[in-house]
Amino acid sequence: MCLILLSWQNDPEHPLIVAANRDEFFQRPTLAANFWPEHPEILAGRDLEFGGSWLGISRLGRFAAVTNLREVVASGDRSRGDLVKDFLLSTQSSSQFAEQLESEKSHYRPFNFVASDGNSFCYINNVEAGWQTLAPGIYAIGNIPRSDENAKTIKGREDMSELMAEHVSPQKLLNLLQDKTPTIVSDDEIHKALSSRFVSFDGYGTRSSSIVIASDDGCWDVWEKQYAINASQQETLQHFNFTTRPNS
Template identity: 70%
Template sequence: MCLILLSWQTDPDYPLTIAANRDEFFKRPTLAADFWAEHPDILAGRDLECGGSWLGVSRKGRFAAVTNLREITSNGDRSRGNLVKDFLLSSQTSRQFADQLESQKTEFRPFNFIASDGETLFYTNNIQAGWQVLSPGNHAIGNIPLSAENAKTKKGGADMTSAMAENASHAELLNMLRDATPTIDADNDINRALSCRFISLEGYGTRSSSIVRTHKNGQWDFWEKHYASSESQQEALQHFSFRVHSGA
């Protein structure tokens, strides 16, 4: 996952709205979002190489997502996708999970991690000490620490703010994620392509977009759109809707 745009507690009817693109090598084996057979409370896509996920939600009202940190080296070899799976399976609060993770962060490949138990939304990475509770508002997370900003996250954050102000539908949010306009003027074609919200390169690009919207009545909606990575594939959109378990 290379760009996560989210609105947290800015709308009394929709406490959390997420619009996110996953960028990955096309050859990496992946399962589309679904409820996991062995963990039926989890709704997420699945990375078949390491078993984790890039973004997911649960029937218990939990959300988690991860991005990599580009140009960062780390001695850790644990898959960052396991952070998403572990948080969704956990019964810990956001604060408890973040505290426990602090002593384990260096074991993982470079990551940005964001998660919510429904009450608290927190962010952490494994190149800086500590973690933080995110305040109500719109946030943009890319492949750099949240404390930094580049043209891609800046434009993404601004577009998300405008979309929320206009009460954008899931279809409009998906269209926003399809923006393939470079955000930097670079001589290097690869860097210019990577600065786009929607990436299209030989063998690598945006493989899926996800929209998550929670309702004050406990309903969660999850849309995932998959994009063709070869001539034999077609674009596909799927939608899931559920209510959070009572007492979750």
């Protein structure tokens, strides 16, 4: 996952809206989003290399997503995808999970991690000390620490803010994610390609787009669009709808 655009408590009818692209090597084995057989409360895609996920939701109204930090040397060898899975299975609040993770985060590969228990939204990475509770607003999480900005995150946040001022629809959010316009001018074709919201490069690129819309009545709508990575595949669009249940 290389770009997460999110609106947190910015719309009275939809406390959480997420539009996110997952960028990955085409050869990496992946399962599309679905409810996990061994954990039917989790709706998420699955990385078949390590067993974790890049973005997921639980029937208890929990949300989590992760990105890598592109130009950071790995300090640990644990998969960052485990953070999504572990939070969705946890009963801890977002802040409790982040506080516990703070003492363990050096054991993971470089990450940005966001998580919501429905009441609060937390952000943490493993290149800076501490963690944050996010105030209501619109955010863009890329492959750099949130304390930094680049053209891709700035443009993403601006476009998400403009869209939120209108009537939000899943198709508009998908259109937002499919923008292939580079945000930098560069002779380096790799950096130029990676600066686009929708990444397309030799053997690497945007594998899927995820849309999450949580309503104030506890109803969640989730869309995932999987993109074809070779001539034998076709694009697919899935839609899931469920209502959260109280944590017993």
